[in-house]
Amino acid sequence: MNENLTRGYTILGTMAYVDKNYDEGKRNRFLSTLSPVVRDTIGGYKPVEWYDRIHFVELLRGIASLQATEQNAYKELVRCGQSVAELATNTFLKLFMKILTPTLFAKKIPDIWLRDNKSGRFTADLSRVDQNILRMHLMDVAGYDHVGPVAVGWITFAMGRMGKQGLDCRLSGWSLATPGPKDLYFDITWQ
């Protein structure tokens, strides 16, 4: 049984990002990178249903492939992650964001990850949170291409909602050459 599943709203959010930000030509080039299976399913995804994460990965690969450089691909995927997080933030998650602190966020990150994914684990090291430093570790995600930069988008969206200034989130482990490593690390700092 395939446990590499992700929620429909991550896929829908990514498609919404494409629809909102890409002109027709760019959107068509993006769609041409998708497999017939994914292309045929677009429009049929349901938000809370679980889908093979390959559907999401294909969209992320498509987004990355349209960028000329690794740096641009990274920025584009981060923006996409922020957009997906924003779209997924319903009334109760807005309230959740209001009471969120970096410590609470770090504690809840494993649960937040599992809300949307059935594989991989997200943990946080809280030992230096009083110095405004958080180190997060996303593990067992080999083959989950480009989830690293997208997760940077999710994290920075959440931290931004907490009103943290001077926010910096550095990702280790990801590159265009190795888009889906087994482990990803996120070093987050703020003022």
Next chain:
Amino acid sequence: MSDEDYGKEILEKVADMLMVLSDVGSGDYSARLSTDLPDTHPLGSLYQGINEMIDSLASEQERSATYRKELEEKLATIEAYRKDLEEKLETIETQRTAIRELSTPIMEVWAGVLCLPVVGVLDTRRSAEMTEALLHAIVDKKARCAIIDITGIQVMDTGTADHFLRMAKAVRLLGAECVLTGVNPVIAQTMVHMGVDLSDVLTHRTLRNGLLHFVSGANGQDEE
């Protein structure tokens, strides 16, 4: 536990609650709050209440989905019935048209002589259709006479007799002669009994006699 730690714990529990409520708000009714809180915990009852509320919502959602499925199936059945009914109505209409055409068979039995055999019941609508068809045929074929044969009519009432009289008058207005044939003894008696005045309409007992009347007239011979 210090007040600060207690506050943090409560906040954490509230965060859990909001995450679960967010899941439910998105339509995921499988989400539940942890039930491992001790009975004395201030949020224990709230957690329990929220879980019960989600159970109830999930149950209603399931019922609603079942109803929706049933409704969709019924709608599909109704749609199938509707299509079937439409096809049947179309068939009926086609057959009705065919029957209407068959019920007004106007034949040119001799040069300038048309024959309209009438079978079955003659109501106002059918009478109007017959009259219209007969008049058009008279004009189209330049007919000088029309034989209306009522051998197939078993019962004659005042309404039916009136239709024939009107038909005969309309034929005469076109300059053609109209003959009523096939009047059987029962109908003859009925018409007399009803006081129907057929003095303006030429009648013959059989279609053969009626036809001979015109044919012999055309050939300058005596009729039978």
